Amino acid sequence: MNNKVILNTAVATAITLAALTAPEAEAGNKKMEKCYGVAKAGQNDCKAGPGTSCAGSSTKDGQGDAWMYVPKGTCDKLVGGSLKPKK
């Protein structure tokens, strides 16, 4: 066997290995939801209430009217997370 064949075989084995051990194929169906009250200060995705306009403008951790995108279904599981703006 020449070097090239050895290499191609090794790559094929690698792909098989990767496919076998790949984590559950859930990516692709991921839906996003806006989650309020969990963004770290300055890391909100957009709109943090009166006087602010857009991304990065929330001033406190977990500001109730600032949201960020999280994978669907995880918002309720986050401490302080809410699907609606909080006062």
Added chain:
Amino acid sequence: MANVSLADYQAQFYANLLSEEVGDEGLSFLALMEIQFGKASADKESRLRLDIYRNNVLHSLRSALGDLYPVVKRLIGDNCFNLIAVEFIREKPPSDPALLFYGEEFIDYLSQHQSVAHLNYLPDVARLEFAHHIAFHSADVMPLDIGELAGVAPESLGELVFEAHPSVSLLKSPWPVDAIWHENIKEQPSVLDLGTLGAANVLVYRLNFDIQIVSLDENCFNFLSQLLNGQTINHAWHHAMANGKGLENSELSPMLGYLLNLGVFSACEVKL
């Protein structure tokens, strides 16, 4: 009444936005405002307002740098960090309207600063934090579906090239910056022995919503850097073999299998 253009106002306003004291430009800006709006109390009140504005600008930029480099901040302490940050902001104010892109030059600034020169590892820790920041904000792209590779003709597999996920960066350091970073994001960091931990070959990227900081061995790091540079598997492997230490052909399968699973590639094609 003086005929002053908007550009003049702005230039005078900007000139003293970040300076230590309100200088001549700031004072003549205030005088112009007074002429324009003719308020008797304008002098004192506008001066106060200008000071508030100046403080807000400096404070928000300093906070942004602190958020970008939390580990550096922790390592040198809030006071030291804030002092260096303010010096940096005055010397190199943002040139892009998006705060997101501000702060990369802070790494070089830090590496040349006398007060922290004895902390040789500090600039590389900052590099790691900047890579983390970039990965967090980079475009959303789905990682390569391994199933796609099944369609590639077996004899062409060695000629595959990959496209890097936009969040990926590689960082090589003589210091154990990965260990330093991991330890210092903990609430109670313990003392690390820099002498025994050794060099770091770090991969930083984002998988879905989580930033991954992965320490690779040197051979794997070299192989991956070649692949991320757009080299074929064939070329990348030969390069890794030629430059590596104790690397054997039998390691290609497990190493490539591991890399394919990380999700650092977003697409692939056979290079003709």
